[in-house]
Amino acid sequence: MIAVELSKMFRRPRTWVTIGLLNGLPVLVAVLLALTDLAPRPGEGPPFLSAVLTNGTLYPLAALAIVLPLFLPIAVALIAGDAVAGEAQAGTLRYLLARPAGRTRLLVAKLVSVFAFVLVTVLVVAAVGYLVGQVFFEVQPLGGTALSGTSLTPAQIAGRTVLSIGYVTVSMLGVAAFALFFSTLTDSPLAAMIGALAVLIASSLLFTLDAASSIAPYLPTRYWLAFVDFFRDPILWRDIVRGLALQAVYVAVLLGAAWANFATKDITS
Amino acid sequence: MTAAVIATQGLVKRYGQVRAVDGIDLDVRAGDVYGFLGANGSGKTTTVRMLLGLVLPTSGEVQLLGERMPKAARRVLPRVGALIESPAAYGHLSGRANLTLLDAAGPGGSRRTRRPRVDEVLEQVGLAGVGRRPVKAYSLGMRQRLGLAGALLRRPELLVLDEPTNGLDPQGIHEVRDLLLELHRAGTTVFLSSHLLAEVEQLCSRVGVLDRGRLVLQDDLATLTAPTGATVVETPDPQRVRAALDGRVLSTDGVRAIVRGADPAEVNAALVAAGVPVTGLALQRPSLEEVVLAAAGGSADRVDGTEGRTRR
Ligand SMILES: Nc1ncnc2c1ncn2[C@@H]1O[C@H](COP(=O)(O)OP(=O)(O)O)[C@@H](O)[C@H]1O
Ligand SMILES: [Mg+2]
DSSP: OHHHHHHHHHTOHHHHHHHHHHTHHHHHHHHHHHHHOOOOOTTSSSTTTTTTTTOGGGHHHHHHHHHTTTHHHHHHHHHHHHHHHHHHHHTHHHHHHHTTOOHHHHHHHHHHHHHHHHHHHHHHHHHHHHHHHHHHSOOOSSOEEOTTSOEEOHHHHHHHHHHHHHHHHHHHHHHHHHHHHHHHHOSOHHHHHHHHHHHHHHHHHHHTOGGGTTTGGGOTTTTGGGGGGGGSSSOOHHHHHHHHHHHHHHHHHHHHHHHHHHHTOOOOO | OOOEEEEEEEEEEEETTEEEEEEEOOEEETTOEEEEEEOTTSSHHHHHHHHTTSSOOSEEEEEETTEEETTTHHHHGGGEEEEOSSOOOOTTSBHHHHHHHHHHTSTTOOSTTHHHHHHHHHHHHTOTTOTTOBGGGSOHHHHHHHHHHHHHTTOOSEEEEESTTTTOOHHHHHHHHHHHHHHHHTTOEEEEEESOHHHHHHHOSEEEEEETTEEEEEEEHHHHTOOOSEEEEEOSOHHHHHHHTTTTEEEEOSSEEEEEOSOHHHHHHHHHHTTOOOSEEEEOOOOHHHHHHHHHHTTTTOOSSSOOOOOO
16 A cells, blocks of 8 residues: 555656756756855855855755745645645545455555655755755865864765755654645645645744744744754754654644544545 | 345434434345336435445344354455446546456455456456547446446445446346346346436336335335236227126226236236227236335325325
8 A cells, every 4th residue: 555655656747847847946046146146144044044155065955944934835735735635636545445445554554655755855956956966066075164164074964965955854744744634624726735734834834933932832833943053063962853743743633633523424425 | 035135123323313314124135136116316426435434333233144243344345346426437537447446455355366357347347448548538438337337346246336327328227237147147136225216117127215214114025016806898989898898897998997906817808898899918017216205205204304205
């Protein structure tokens, strides 16, 4: 069943179109930067972007930071929101369940394929970022600039980039869990995606509001940018750990709710 | 006594205030071609979904192939082929790829035999020649055939088909009918829901009639349309029949008289003796339509808003 869902996910042209489009913005930004040499000043614009002109190996991180606020969550919400509701809308859900695929098995298979999509997407963004960084920017053989001003060796940068990729993936699993949960509630994939995005937009908005400071630590988008802390020397673990724990709680609760709903739901689509 | 293939007891499904299915006791036996007849909105699809464990009953029980549903779904459903309401497939994939994925999505379909089985059912439903064309380029009739192919993929003991001829042209309907009869001869039990009287009359050996959620009739077609105990006399002069067989004539029209008595030979002898010209003789049988209208009319005391048929 998992193999079936993975093959459905990655044989579908839409999956790769989504990933392709997602990479358009970081590539465009790289081209513009390379042509103009006008990097944002440190502390402005997306993280890492100010440093890439002098060190292209940071571009995977810049690319992730560019797509993180909007494009990446949209892509994840699109695919995860489609997982169950898309089958319901197409009418294939009733045939899968009458096959019988088993409701729990189907949900687990959907979950695995959505998580695989998240991982592949983040990896592709990082890989394209790496290539773009190599092509358009100077790659310093020794040392780069960490955010706190201390230098990191290329090996350290590589290791911490991998950690960042993992962290961003976990953040996006939270988005996927919201969209998958909504996907079991409705027969409209569009509604599921918009539901998940609405949650994220509300979260980002509340985060900027002083009046909401008491709930700020529990907002799903609160620690998204904490992967920047991997590049401090030493690594600032506090927000990273909190971010991971928060996403883990969201994922567990939402998947539990998705399962509770889907396992007993009337399939009338 | 043959084994029950589908049995339900007091099956009810309520959607809010609407009782879509209202306490039905289905009894489908091995070897039946069971016609589940009902007007649109009478609850056929809801019943089929409950049989397959897609919709959970508000109350009542379902047994499929002798086991409780939906608990035994994983054991039972691989032995059942289903077409539910309308066919559905992934539009960007070919029919063959769709069948392969569907077969791989559950238990009871051996990977080793998958290719030949897919080939065989595509052949059976008349889609062997479509090749790699994606399903989104199929006509409605082709999709219906593909849906049927999916139902036949594991050579099921029981076929549950919800309006399987929807969207087919007359030629396609004929082919499907032949296919179902052929499968039935090979031992498959068929449960077929339809709103078309003629389809059920031509195909089925047993009939259940659903009227606004209630099973108002369930019997063998042969019993339902059994002789009424009267004889139909065709004659150019029905009034002379009335004169000859005084008191036995139930009704007459321009070319016919209905005479009490289930022995046409005896009726004929009496009429010939009286010199009445007879052009035809037959036992009177009600048509399925008459039976269904009478049964469905009988429950018109319900007032739940759907267009109701009132007894004349
Ligand atoms: N998901 C649903 N929610 C509410 N009412 C429904 C739903 N599905 C069916 N119904 C109602 O149940 C009744 C039976 O519908 P259905 O089983 O589709 O009938 P049929 O297949 O015989 O046309 C109809 O009155 C319909 O409006
Ligand atoms: Mg229907």
